[in-house]
Amino acid sequence: MTTQTDSVSEFAILEPAARSQPGSSTPSSPSRSTAIFVLAALWAIVFFASLFAPPLLDDADATHSNAARHILSSGDWVTLYVNGIRYLEKAPLPYWLDAISFKLFGFNAFAAHLPQATAVFLLALLGYIWASKAYSARAGLYAGIAVLTSAGVFLFTRIFIPEIWLSLFLATALYCFLQSLSAPPVEDVIATGAKQSGEPPAFVVRPTSNLYPYGLWVSLALAVLTKGLVAPVFIIGTAIIYLALTGEYRQWHRLKPFTGILLFLAIAAPWHILAGLRNTDGALNGHPHGFFWFYFVNEHFLRFLGKRYPVDYNKLPGYLFWSLHLVWLFPWALFTPLLLTGVRRRVSAILAPTYAARTTLLLTLYSALVLLFFSFSTNQEYYTFPAYLPLLMLLAAALTRAESTYTSDRSSRRRVVFAHAALTVIGAAVSIALFIGLWRSRHLPFVPDIGELLAHRGVGDYTLSMSHLFDLTDSSFAALRLPATIAAMAFAFGPALAWFLRSQRRHLAATSAIAVTSATFLVAAHIALIRFGPMLSSQPLAARIADLRSTHAIAPDTRVMLYGDQSYGSSIAFYLGEQLPLVEGRSSSMIFGSSFPDAPHIFLTNADLIGGWGTGPRKLLFVPLERRDALDRVLPVSLQIVLAETSGKALITDRPLDETSSFVIR
Structure with missing residues (x-):
């Protein structure tokens, strides 16, 4: 049953969800305009400033940029080409966006990576809006900041791969899905207004909630054009489980399935049909095949089963697949124990008909599905990127909740202290290692080409993103003095300052100190990437x-x-x-x-x-x-x-x- 309060809150842009409990306090938060300014400034420092260097890297970065460049040179927006050869294993939307960027800004690294950097900001903004509505304005701010300062988000947007756009479209589809079920029908809004005034309304403003179902289908179609059939697997799979658990399957009509599917097909189908009609005469492993078999069977089903041809893919060992997420979500992953605080009480309340509970359930189901899917499939380190935003939103909500009950809830306080202690120890270890490297290389000359000085030990056959860090020698470290100094100073003082501020109950300042520490480290990491440029780019x-x-x-x-x-x-x-x-x-x-x-x-x-x-x-x-x-x-x-x-x-x-x-x- 829809209440008047529900109807009114549905029209609010942000719905504060923090609830005061005995012994708790509702934390103050910056205004919406201030929060968005903070996110924009942080994005500009970490992501926009890094668009100008280094040049495009070999392998996927320049390969995908070549495909986008060919679109402009040939005028063919259907069939992708790399070095004059059909490149049919990828969906086209990221390459269309890069082609437009090249048209506007020329053929350079800035234009190649600008669409991805834009998607990062949009993802952070979506996290801010959604978490603010579901939990609190402060949780929204933390979610946006976490997106912009997580190691994995930064690392996996240094090269041109589609994961950031896929994450944005899938998260948008999830948000629209939840909004479609949470919003009151138009008839309820009209009836409530008429009942209150005693007169029929002179005119009706159609609520924006009616657009959410179509936003779901449009976002899903764009996700398919970004990464293929994995998109509907994640969204539809999550939706089915969610509807079954909550009993909201009775509201299926709110999702506009008939008109929505038609809209989905109108957006997603034309490219697939045209690509299939224009690319029929290929062969693979001695057997004739066209686009449809190659794209759907070989690149989707056989890839998942580990039987794709050619065999040029990897699968991370299980222990690395799971544990590396602590790195990709660093430093915010250190607050993971907070998700276990009051777990019994929260599990019993997770099906409660509140927007916060619905959001928590939806994000949990979706994250679990993404992680489990790629734990069975062949995978690369960045394949689980679409789970980063949901996980960071859950962590932001847990941290905000712990801050509001910091004085009264001993369990939450212990977990927060543990996170700060772990970050301080990690920071001290990193700082000491960096200072040792700086000291040992203090008399060595600076050599611009760091690749000539690496040990080239072949760690992990260089399939891991940070394998080359194990190749560092004293001579090569001399080329990294500036970024090493910046990172060492950030980790030497940032975590300790954050812990001190937390002990003083200055929670917003403490969390901000963590964000600034991470942002400073990411800036240093990008300077290091520039120094690695001669080795990674030709x-x-x-x-x-x-x-x-x-x-x-x-x-x-x-x-x-x-x-x-x-x-x-x-x-x-x-x-x-x-x-x-x-x-x-x-x-x-x-x-x-x-x-x-x-x-x-x-x-x-x-x-x-x-x-x-x-x-x-x-x-x-x-x-x-x-x-x-x-x-x-x-x-x-x-x-x-x-x-x-x-x-x-x-x-x-x-x-x-x-x-x-x-x-x-x-």
Whole structure:
């Protein structure tokens, strides 16, 4: 039954949900405008300022940027291409957004990463609005801040991957789902108004709640265009369990399933149909296949089962899969024990018909489904990104609740103190390690190319995001003095200051100190990423090629080639804006697209390379560090003339530059 209070609160933008309990106090919070300003400023410092450097990184970052660049150069918004080859394993929406960004800002790292950074801010804003409505204004502020200062959100938006957009669309769909069920029907609003006044209303303002069901279906369609069929699995799966547990399945009509599904299909279906009709003549593993089989069967079902072809994916060990979430949600994951405070009481009340209880149940079910799904599926570290916002919202609510009962609830207080103690110990350990590195490298010279100084131990075969940190030597640490100093100072003082402020019952200041510490560390981490740029990006070698051309040191017919898979040197293809031949590079994402009859002849063998080396037009060959030994086995070092080298990657040619250095275009 809908009450007058329910109807009125539905029109409120933010619904304070903090309830005073005996011995508790409702914490004060900044105004909405102040909170949004704080979130915007924090986003600008951590995310917007990092858009300008380093250049695009090799592998996924530049590969996906190449696909977006091809959209503009070809005008084809249906079939994605990378280096002239069909790239049909990905949904198109992130590439459309990047293509628009390239159109506005040019082909550079800023334009490539601006859409992702924008999505981060929107995700933080959604977390703020939703948590404010469900729990309290302070919980909303904490949720937004946590999104902007969590290690995983920062780390997995350094490269162009679709997870941040998927997370935003799925979270929006969840919010609209809950709002659709919580909002009073239009008829109830009209009847309540007429009953109070005794007269029929002169006009009716249709409440915005009527748009929520369609917002659900639109968001779900956009999520499908971002990542594929995993989106409806998460949303529909969560919705079914939620409706069954709460008994709200009787309100199914509020979700507008018939018109909503039509709207969903109108948005999501056209691209899939066109892509299927335009890409029918491929083959995989010797069997003819078109887009529909490759995209839906190979890239969805077989990937989940670990039987996708080609086998170029990973699955994290179970202990790493689960424990690493403490890193991805750091520092806020340290407050996880708060979720267990009063768990019996909260479990018994979780099905209560309050907006806060509904939100908690929905977020819990959704997070659990995402985590369990990818624990069984093949996975990468960032696949569970869509669970970050729900988990951070739950942590923000738990922290706010603990702050309001800090004096009276001994259990909550102990858990908060434990979190601060853990953060202080971690901070001290990190600071000591960094200061030791700074001291040991104090007399060593600064070397811009840090890749030349790494140990290259092959930790985790470099499939983990932070594997290269284990390669640091004293000499390489010298290149990281500035970010190391910033991080060491932040961790030396920030956690201790936060703990002190908490002991003084200055809760907002204490939590803010944690956020500032994390933000400072993330800024330092980005400076470190810039220092790793020469190793992670081949843009300097692309610049060298462009310089040779501009000075006419090489002839216009010089042939630029990549040795190995295109991902090794994808930033060269992006910055040159060219389709480059690949020597022994028909692998991974190139296999299916290369099987189409109209695929360009860009795949060369070692025999092709050796047969043409030193004859005909000049050859420029990019060789990644991982493939240099393989090249040396087929092409004698004596025949390789190195033009440029960075972090073990080399640009070699087949003849001295002085043969054509006097070449002038006439």
